[in-house]
Ligand SMILES: Cc1ncsc1CCOP(=O)(O)O
Ligand SMILES: C=C1C=NC(C)=NC1=N
């Protein structure tokens with residue numbers, strides 16, 4: 122997939138699993154986020170009471186159907202086999218998952234996202250065929266219990282200053298108020314869990330965050 126298309130998808134990126142949806146249910150939240158204009162959805166079912174087996178498969182298929190109806194790409198976190206089983210639009214993998222080159226061989230030209238925390242991890246992931254890099258946690262987060270240390274937006278500047286010009290999405294503690302500074306630091310978009318899944322008004326939060334991202338991208 123070409124880099125400009127990927128950059129467009131990264132602008133307002135929802136990462137969601139049943140574990141993150143306490144106030145409401147995943148389907149209601151995903152519907153509201155899609156109506157608010159999210160540009161990419163990742164199904165990330167992780168944590169203590171994560172769904173498994175047929176319940177997990179059913180939720181993945183339901184969210185995939187909602188995304189397809191809106192023409193929004195749907196990708197799966199970690200589980201490459203699940204992604205292939207349901208013909209998802211791509212996968213996101215971390216440094217501790219299967220290596221990117223092997224995953225690329227399995228998924229063909231589907232979207233491949235890789236988490237990176239340093240310039241060298243970023244370079245390596247790109248050499249292995251990643252379409253975009255997930256960079257963070259930018260700010261403190263309560264949605265990932267094994268998150269690396271908080272890096273601030275400095276990591277984004279450092280990557281850009283070191284010639285990493287591929288599509289980047291910031292993740293970790295990103296709120297409506299913080300979205301613009303993540304873009305100013307060099308990200309092509311923001312990946313968000315709790316600021317959306319725990320929002321009082323999911324639709325409006327997405328609308329406002331997306332417009333801040335879009336305005337900042339245009340000003341840059
Ligand atoms: C999956 C992931 N990777 C780095 S931080 C994080 C969690 C982001 O969740 P939130 O947007 O609620 O901080
Ligand atoms: C850990 C992650 C980092 N970045 C993104 C986009 N998704 C993830 N699951």
Ligand SMILES: [Mg+2]
Pocket residue numbers: 198199214215216217218
């Ligand atoms: Mg992982």
